[in-house]
Amino acid sequence: xxxxxxxxxxxxxxxxxxxxxxxxxxxxxxxxxxxxxxxxxxxxxxxxxxxxxxxxxxxxxxxxxxxxxxxxxxxxxxxxxxxxxxxxxxxxxxxxxxxxxxxxxxxxxxxxxxxxxxxxxxxxxxxxxxxxxxxxxxxxxxxxxxxxxxxxxxxxxxxxxxxxxxxxxxxxxxxxxxxxxxxxxxxxxxxxxxxxxxxxxxxxxxxxxxxxxxxxxxxxxxxxxxxxxxxxxxxxxxxxxxxxxxxxxxxxxxxxxxxxxxxxxxxxxxxxxxxxxxxx
Numbered sequence: 001x002x003x004x005x006x007x008x009x010x011x012x013x014x015x016x017x018x019x020x021x022x023x024x025x026x027x028x029x030x031x032x033x034x035x036x037x038x039x040x041x042x043x044x045x046x047x048x049x050x051x052x053x054x055x056x057x058x059x060x061x062x063x064x065x066x067x068x069x070x071x072x073x074x075x076x077x078x079x080x081x082x083x084x085x086x087x088x089x090x091x092x093x094x095x096x097x098x099x100x101x102x103x104x105x106x107x108x109x110x111x112x113x114x115x116x117x118x119x120x121x122x123x124x125x126x127x128x129x130x131x132x133x134x135x136x137x138x139x140x141x142x143x144x145x146x147x148x149x150x151x152x153x154x155x156x157x158x159x160x161x162x163x164x165x166x167x168x169x170x171x172x173x174x175x176x177x178x179x180x181x182x183x184x185x186x187x188x189x190x191x192x193x194x195x196x197x198x199x200x201x202x203x204x205x206x207x208x209x210x211x212x213x214x215x216x217x218x219x220x221x222x223x224x225x226x227x228x229x230x231x232x233x234x235x236x237x238x239x240x241x242x243x244x245x246x247x248x249x250x251x252x253x254x255x256x257x258x259x260x261x262x263x264x265x266x267x268x269x270x271x272x273x274x275x276x277x278x279x280x
Contacts, residue, residue: 008217021221046090109148110151195215245267
């Protein structure tokens, strides 16, 4: 089994909740994951002191590979000259020098794609053709049976609620490309509430009997939860087994003073398209 802890939208700065951040660190250590994913928005305004705090916090995670990606808040909004000339200066210095990355652990490959687009789309983001090709090359080099994961901050599927968020521009084209690459999981954030489902929920795609499991995390450590997760915090634990992918959605409950499981989800792992009945 491979275990992934997936959080997002830390928002170090004014919206950050230090107490909840401590509880999340405790939860990650309790889970003993093989991989940690933080899918963007480490800071609120991409300031040096926010990045310094985020880096110090990240250094307290378990000593396992950590996959990261920039979010739209990780580039300066009001410092326009910096946003146009060197938008990732602080992100590269404190979080990760590369914007698109490949991380391999036994049985899994994770491709992280920078969906922030500071010069074109401040909020909604972009993923371009060169990044799709970057992912394709990485997955072509992986062994058969290796679980394939894509991490991006912006969402490819809207949460099923009244907010009506628009997904990443070109989401259908991107999902078709990932389907062709046999991607198993897409992990993201941005929405500040969770969505755990299948790409077929929002787009039939070319192969309508499989789809891609989509796992969005809510805001893990900020006070900016939205819709059904307003004023709430969440993260996901993903367990990849031989025949299935299990996702447990954790939420923080003040009455408990910690994160606790809120819902569980199971998906057949490719090439299976359904769950086998247990033999009687």
